[in-house]
Amino acid sequence: MSIRRQELSSKQLALILLLPSILIILCVVIGPLIFAFYLSFFKAEPIIGGISTKFIGFSNYIHYFLKDPLFWSSVRVTSYFTVVSLVIELILGISIALVLNKSFIGRSFVRSIILLPWALPTVVNARMWEWIYAGSSFGALNGLMKVLHIFPADYDKVWLGFDVPLQNIPLIGNFMEWVGASTALNMIILADTWKVTPLVTLLVLAALQTFPDSLYEAAGIDGASSWHQFWNITLPLLRPVLLVVLVLRTMELFRVFDIIYILMQYSIRVVGVYTFETGMKFLNFGRGSALSFLVGLFILGISLIYVKLLYSEEV
Amino acid sequence: MGIGKARIKKHMSRIILYVLVVLIVVWTLAPFAWLFVSGLFPYKELISDRTTSWFPENPTFKNFQAMFDMSSHIGQRFMYSLRNSFIISGSVTIICLIFGTLAAYALARLKFPFKNNIVMSLISIRMIPTVALVIPFFVIIRTFDYYLIQANSNFHFYDTKINLIILYVTFILGFVIWIMRGFFLTIPTELEEAARIDGCTRTQALIKIVLPLSAPGLVATGIFTFLLAWDEFVLALVFTKTTNSITIPVFISALGSQYIHAFDQIAASGFVASLPPIVLALIFQKFLIKGLTAGSTKG
Numbered sequence: 001m002s003i004r005r006q007e008l009s010s011k012q013l014a015l016i017l018l019l020p021s022i023l024i025i026l027c028v029v030i031g032p033l034i035f036a037f038y039l040s041f042f043k044a045e046p047i048i049g050g051i052s053t054k055f056i057g058f059s060n061y062i063h064y065f066l067k068d069p070l071f072w073s074s075v076r077v078t079s080y081f082t083v084v085s086l087v088i089e090l091i092l093g094i095s096i097a098l099v100l101n102k103s104f105i106g107r108s109f110v111r112s113i114i115l116l117p118w119a120l121p122t123v124v125n126a127r128m129w130e131w132i133y134a135g136s137s138f139g140a141l142n143g144l145m146k147v148l149h150i151f152p153a154d155y156d157k158v159w160l161g162f163d164v165p166l167q168n169i170p171l172i173g174n175f176m177e178w179v180g181a182s183t184a185l186n187m188i189i190l191a192d193t194w195k196v197t198p199l200v201t202l203l204v205l206a207a208l209q210t211f212p213d214s215l216y217e218a219a220g221i222d223g224a225s226s227w228h229q230f231w232n233i234t235l236p237l238l239r240p241v242l243l244v245v246l247v248l249r250t251m252e253l254f255r256v257f258d259i260i261y262i263l264m265q266y267s268i269r270v271v272g273v274y275t276f277e278t279g280m281k282f283l284n285f286g287r288g289s290a291l292s293f294l295v296g297l298f299i300l301g302i303s304l305i306y307v308k309l310l311y312s313e314e315v
Numbered sequence: 316m317g318i319g320k321a322r323i324k325k326h327m328s329r330i331i332l333y334v335l336v337v338l339i340v341v342w343t344l345a346p347f348a349w350l351f352v353s354g355l356f357p358y359k360e361l362i363s364d365r366t367t368s369w370f371p372e373n374p375t376f377k378n379f380q381a382m383f384d385m386s387s388h389i390g391q392r393f394m395y396s397l398r399n400s401f402i403i404s405g406s407v408t409i410i411c412l413i414f415g416t417l418a419a420y421a422l423a424r425l426k427f428p429f430k431n432n433i434v435m436s437l438i439s440i441r442m443i444p445t446v447a448l449v450i451p452f453f454v455i456i457r458t459f460d461y462y463l464i465q466a467n468s469n470f471h472f473y474d475t476k477i478n479l480i481i482l483y484v485t486f487i488l489g490f491v492i493w494i495m496r497g498f499f500l501t502i503p504t505e506l507e508e509a510a511r512i513d514g515c516t517r518t519q520a521l522i523k524i525v526l527p528l529s530a531p532g533l534v535a536t537g538i539f540t541f542l543l544a545w546d547e548f549v550l551a552l553v554f555t556k557t558t559n560s561i562t563i564p565v566f567i568s569a570l571g572s573q574y575i576h577a578f579d580q581i582a583a584s585g586f587v588a589s590l591p592p593i594v595l596a597l598i599f600q601k602f603l604i605k606g607l608t609a610g611s612t613k614g
Contacts, residue, residue, distance in 0.1 A: 010425045013517055017421035018433070020414045021488055028485035029440055032451035039451065049461040051454055099335045110336060112600050114343055119596035121546045123564035124585040128350045131578045140349055143365025153366070194346065202604055255444035258548045262568050272446045279450040280553060292447035303442040307435055 033296075040290035046283050053286075060290035071291075074274040077180040081189060081270060082253040084181075088193050089249060090242070093200025098230070100201070101208045111205070118198040126262040129191035133159035160184040160263060185268055192259055200245055207241040208234070247306040251299050271295050347589075353582035354378050361579055378583035393584055395558035396566035400588075403476055403562060404544035407483045411540045412533060414484075415491030420521060422492065423499035424507075434496070441489040445549045452482060453553060474556045482554070483544050490543070491536055494606055498532030499525065535606030538599050542592050563588045 040060055042053040064071040100111055117125070132140045135158035142159075145151040162182045167173040211234070219229050257272035266277050275295060279288025353361060355378070356371040384390035421427075422434055456478065460471040472478040502525060510520045526533075548564040555561045567584055571577030596603060 009517075011427045014421040014425040014427040014430075017417040017425075021418035021492060022433075024414065024485055024488060025437075025440060028481060029443070029448070029489075032448055032455060033443070035455065036447070036451040039454070044454075046454075046457070049465075050458045096339055099332065099339060102332055104332055104336055106336075110340060112597055113340065115596050115600060115603070116347060116593055117343060119542065119592045120347065120589050121564060121567075121592060123546075123548055123567050124350075124589045127567055127570070127581045127585055128346055131353060131581060132346060132349065134576075134578070137364045137366075138362050140365055143369070146366045194342075198343070199607070202607060206604060206607075251442050255446065257444070257446050258564075262548075272444060275446050276449065276549070280453065285450055285454055288450045292444075292450060296443055296447045299442050299444060300439055303439050306442075307438055 036289040036292055039286050040293050042286045044285035044289075046285070051285060056286070060287045061294075063287065064291060064294065070269060070274065073180060074269045074271050076178065077185065077268065078254060078256070078270040078272075080179040080181050081185065081256060082250060084186075085189050085193055085196075085253050086246065086249055088189065089197050089200050090245070092193065092197050093245075094204055094238070094242075096197065096201045097204035097208060098234075100205055114198045114201060116198075117195045118202075120195060122195070122258045123262060125191065125195045126259045129187070129194075130160070130263055133187055133191075135159055135161065158183075159187045162267070180268070182268070184264060188259060188263060188268070191263075192256070196249070200249070203241055203245055204238060207238055211237055243309050244306070247302060247309060251302050251306070254302070255295065255299060350582050351586050353578060354586050356579065356582075358579045361582075362576065378579045379587065381580070382584050382587060389580060392558055392561070392566055393587075396561045396563050397588070399476055399558075399560055400545055400563040401591075403479050403483065404541050406476075406480045407487060407544040408537050408540045410480070410484050411487050411491045412537055415488055415536070416495050416526075416533065419492045419495030420499055420525065423496045424504070437489045437492055441486075441493060443486075445486055445547070448486070449549055449553055452550070456554065473554060474560050476560050478554055479551060479560060479562070482550050483547060487540050487543050491540055494536050494539065495529070495532060498529050498536075498606075502528050531602045531605060534599055535602040538595050538603060539606060541595065545592055 039053075041055060041057060043056050043059075044051050044053045046052075096114070100107065100114070120128075134140070134142070136142070136156050139156070139159070142151065142156045145157070146153055146155075151157065161184055164173070164176045164182055165186060166176055215233055216229060219233060224232070255272050256270055257276065260268050260270055261273055261276065266273060266281070269277070271291070272295070275288055275291045278284050278291055352370065355374040355376070357373055357375050357377065360368060360371050360373070381387060382390055382393045385394055422430060422437075456472045460473050463471050506524050506528070507520045510524050511517070515523065546564065547562070548568065551560075551562045551565045552568070555565055567581065567588060570580050570584065
């Protein structure tokens, strides 16, 4: 009897504790999401006092899959952004973590300042790099290139330009053009990587510190080279944290908006920018909703992988 | 001979290590340092050839002062957006911590039906891109405001801080619940059980035992929330217009135009605007790293 009362009060308490959060999330996230799904089947435009809607079935979705080349080019450019950023972030993040895991004078200082780029607001980061990339003689990167004699003294590169690097090499050049990998996009990848790599570094570093030294000592006695140690001991042990980073970062990279919109407005159409343009610039709410839904579904798919990984790897 | 070689090798690897460390430090600090130094340039020197002019000949704090000068248009906008960002991020942090902690406790400790489903859906919600929510939000808020105006109400949602606070709370709340749940799971249940045997109720045990123990988690989560709210751009871009509600990201993104470089203003205001998050992150570093790991790896 008393056990049953305990059970009941536990459920009631859970309800009381969860209710405010669930209500907030239901009303302000789930509600609008369902509304967006509903809108995606309509031709919806703003009129005074709301919107005019006309039911058009799956036309919005069909439009994107069959008729709209911009949609596919935005998928390509977003995929390029995501994959290239991920590769650089992982390699750089792991390398920096391995260096910072060694003992050296001033290690705790270096470990603290590593957080700085991560804490910088995205908008400040975007405009800071815009200034560094300034395409004239007062841009810091152009200045640096000239000081290092990589560029001749009278040459200034437009870093946020639309020319495609490696354009003259067959196949690679064609591929770069096909995905829309302009110089501007590559420079934005660099700027974004600068901000996010510390996160990868810190997560990897935290994992590295939990590894027992005895593992490496044994390998050292066995005469394994450091490359072997990394490949056969460190990397397999890092697998769980790397998987988490991989999935989390894929989701965040795929929905990128801020830095690209601030630096290039609508001229590099990643999926996020294209959605925003359709919905908020052309006020085509139905089509914009359909696009948001496609993006949302994709990200939901990745997040399900994430959940699966967490439950199989960590617990 | 062999020993000498080994020593040289050891020295070499030390030297390489320090070179790498210096490279990492320069890579991390140089861009931000350049932003600060740029803020010290008078405008004329700022727009000059970089091969010769890396430091201002006549360094000045004028750019920074201009941002805090309430008599100028730009200073006024900056001060108001700074104020709005503090009010919005602060409120969002407090609201999210209160509701999020309660929900997280229930999800970490209590047994009830559909628990796993709720946890799963929280993770998924946290992943929804804000760009995808902007369109329904916009339509709903437009419609609300239309009827509010029809009803001669003084209150409306567009261009108010309250609107942004509500929207921010929703997309950050799931995140807060998720991280706090991770922290609660690391606190051993024995302590709570002992307290309850001594006659505490669940609520008392929560307030007297669990909350004090999870204080580091609360600090970390609070800072995360603050940083997320301080950083948010899309929603603020769509739903703010005047000094009544514009936030720092919107202010900084709007500086300059097609015809005018405003890099002196961008450098000064950008530096000032990044100070609160950077100072918070550096002071509470240890908690943050713990939170990052707890939030992203603990199932």
